[in-house]
Amino acid sequence: MSKQQTTDRPSGTDAATPTSETPTIPDRSDASAGVSGSEGDQFTLCGPVSAVDPTVSVVIPTLNEEEAIEAVLQAVFTALRELDIPSEIILADSSTDRTPDIARDHGAIVTEPERKGYGAAYLDGFDTARGDIIAMGDADTTYDFTELPKLIRTMQETDADMVIGSRLDGEILPGAMPPLHQYVGNPMLTRMLNTLFDAEFSDTHSGFRVFTREALDAMDPQTTGMEFASEMLIGAAREDLSVEEVPITYHPRVGNAKLESFRDGWRHIRYMIEEWGSNVGAVRVLAGLFA
Numbered sequence: 001m002s003k004q005q006t007t008d009r010p011s012g013t014d015a016a017t018p019t020s021e022t023p024t025i026p027d028r029s030d031a032s033a034g035v036s037g038s039e040g041d042q043f044t045l046c047g048p049v050s051a052v053d054p055t056v057s058v059v060i061p062t063l064n065e066e067e068a069i070e071a072v073l074q075a076v077f078t079a080l081r082e083l084d085i086p087s088e089i090i091l092a093d094s095s096t097d098r099t100p101d102i103a104r105d106h107g108a109i110v111t112e113p114e115r116k117g118y119g120a121a122y123l124d125g126f127d128t129a130r131g132d133i134i135a136m137g138d139a140d141t142t143y144d145f146t147e148l149p150k151l152i153r154t155m156q157e158t159d160a161d162m163v164i165g166s167r168l169d170g171e172i173l174p175g176a177m178p179p180l181h182q183y184v185g186n187p188m189l190t191r192m193l194n195t196l197f198d199a200e201f202s203d204t205h206s207g208f209r210v211f212t213r214e215a216l217d218a219m220d221p222q223t224t225g226m227e228f229a230s231e232m233l234i235g236a237a238r239e240d241l242s243v244e245e246v247p248i249t250y251h252p253r254v255g256n257a258k259l260e261s262f263r264d265g266w267r268h269i270r271y272m273i274e275e276w277g278s279n280v281g282a283v284r285v286l287a288g289l290f291a
């Protein structure tokens, strides 16, 4: 897939290392210093061309999230300071507002997906990601990126292929999720996926996940819409990947939702039925061959 990667940083350099005194905008005068390692509360944020390859790639899809992106990036910075691992932040952006400008000013790499949709954005961002560990989450403040170290440490400690932040096993703050989603849609779609694909996930629509590069290659997601979230987990179940879940707190959204409950819910259901049907069809063909 060809893509346009945009950055206003000089090539051959790394982003600067923000400190608590200068938390919002990395100091460009420091941009030629290369990766300086982590001292105190500094961290290494790799630019598109960097002396040190990032180990962690934080991939965030954005569609007009100018009201939220700054807070989201600050939370990512807090997580990266705690993790103390060379990292990159990639925005797969389709915005027409100031989202990409704000992100670039904060040292993120911004790509412009050719296709529309949540899944298409992630596919584009994953294509750019260089890390062995990939993290994904929304740009709307619903997921708290300061919880990212908990997910990554769980992955390292348990040797899991993927760790999911579970809202349904964690805490959903007032106003964060419509009751229809919290008590009907998400539990029902989670149960449906578990039943059809013999899995035991607690929250299949959580978009806050970390996984290894190998796990991503094995899951091999392809869909472009919101059903991408289900497709990844169906792939994880199919490939028998080891998946851990950790409880997380889900917060109210800043900015307008892009999700359309019934249209996107239906896309998940249709995708699950089609996938299940094609597996059943394949089993029938195989059974027929050996009958």
Ligand SMILES: Nc1nc2c(ncn2[C@@H]2O[C@H](COP(=O)(O)OP(=O)(O)OP(=O)(O)O)[C@@H](O)[C@H]2O)c(=O)[nH]1
Pocket (backbone or CB within 6 Å): 060, 061, 062, 063, 064, 065, 092, 093, 094, 095, 113, 116, 117, 118, 121, 137, 138, 139, 140, 142, 207, 253, 256, 257, 258, 259
């Ligand atoms: N690049 C790109 N990003 C998208 C697109 N659709 C959604 N996003 C982003 O994907 C993330 C998830 O979208 P949301 O609108 O938050 O969907 P959701 O999390 O299912 O719904 P809420 O619970 O209301 O937040 C957000 O960061 C969006 O900005 C798209 O077509 N292109």
Ligand SMILES: [Mg+2]
Pocket (backbone or CB within 6 Å): 138, 139, 140, 142, 253
């Ligand atoms: Mg969201």
